[in-house]
Amino acid sequence: MTDFHGTSREAVATLRQRVRGVTGTPAELVEAGQQLFSVVRLLDAQPVLRRALTDSTRTPDDRAALAGNLLGARIGAQALDLVTAAVRLSWPRTRQLIDALEEVGALVLVRASEEEGRLDDLEDALFRFARLLEREEGLQLALTDPRIPAENRATLVRELLAGKAPEGAVPLVEQAVVAPRGRSLTEALDAYAKLAAGWRERLVATVRTATPLSAADQDRLAGALRRQYGHDVHLNILVDPGVLGGLRVELGAEVIDGTIASRLDDARRRLAG
Template sequence: MRGETSLTSERAAREKFAPKLKAKGLDAGRIADELFGFTQILDTNIKLERALTDTSRPAADKTRLVTDIVSNAVDPLTVEILSDLAARRWSRIAHIANATEDLAIDAQLYQADAMGCTGQVAVELAKIHSALLNLSVLRSELSDPQSDPERRVTLLDHLFDKDQLNPVTLKLAEQATRDLRNRRYLYTIQWLIDKISEHCGETVVTVTSAVELSSEQIKRIIEIYSKKLNRPVHVNSVVDASVLGGIRVQYGAEVIDNTVVAKLKNLQRSVA
């Protein structure tokens, strides 16, 4: 968890740069690449993290340090974002890397907005999640911090037809295994889906079923839960062959389980 200081700093930075990233349009993808790259630098250099989060160090000094590191190799907006993050206060030194990654994702989604494919990216990430749900060996390989990152990316590329995925989907899916950041691969994919819904001002409603939902079923679920929650919703359809009958619906901490297994468990409890 992030402390209140870090949450406040990150929120302020994301709100500040949202209009600038949106204005970048298609070029926001370059900002995303550069911020993802700097996240990896921070994750592997604790001395740099300490230097950029040292509250006793003047902000101007930290800004110079950022400039010295990235030089003229990145977009001026990337330098501005990194300098801004370095000037803020953080509860823990590692939180600056988390904020850098979050801004990278923001930039990537603004590029997707400009391409008109944000919804498609969310759907395709959900399909990747469903495809890997019951493939434990492959999931483990994609989440193995001891293996070479590019080997994990190559494995992912062999699993899915790159030509059938939106370029933004592919980029986010590859980044999720290239830089694990102490997370399991499927956790990161679900987290990215949640980030897209947040970006679009929607609530994620995850529906787990044994077979893929039809477009009419998804439409109906959107209608029901948009009315129930009084806000737009995005349906994250998860296909899990182990589910027996019915569906399981989750939004936030609320879970509505209408599967056969859940009903049997409820029955057993009632007669115990």
């Protein structure tokens, strides 16, 4: 997601706290998240409107009233409350408001999965779908082809994920498909997955292994990483036949390579040196 700075970072922190207070059933939260994404798409397409909603010469109350008049009949009370809270804040650049609303919409969908007790499933669904797209070029082309109507691409997402992911995951993937906002589809999905992990203040590690890890092995690895980094760590496990024994763990910019292939490469370098 966007890396906010200064005033905008403080504004986003305020909105995140407001999201933590949002209540409702998972279905209600999914609806609110979808509505916030619809506002993001509207503001992306309407530069005059987004300038009006971030105009520092207007009072915060004026901006909130404008948002209420324009959107009150289009979105529900939960989504509208978050939009009006956002436009009351100060945004040095108009597009920061849209970026913030996208993040808020995504976090409301994260909250929906949290209420379902399926936040781990949400992170896994986003990660796995992104990796599927990397393998299946035809599917990625179908979901990113601008000649195919956006609703048709969204329908394909719903069909692919039906019964396989938490409620909150589907609109996140739909948003990445129909409005990636300058990112590749996999970049957008990975950004949402990291946002979900950050909601619980934990890190995300991609683990490559030649064979599946047992639940006990995953728990031991997560515990070791937690002790090393001082945060809970969510593991995304990739079974990769190209890994010759051991594990390769990627956590942010850091790589912990304990594979046989890596050790052989080290040995060759020492012999050559």
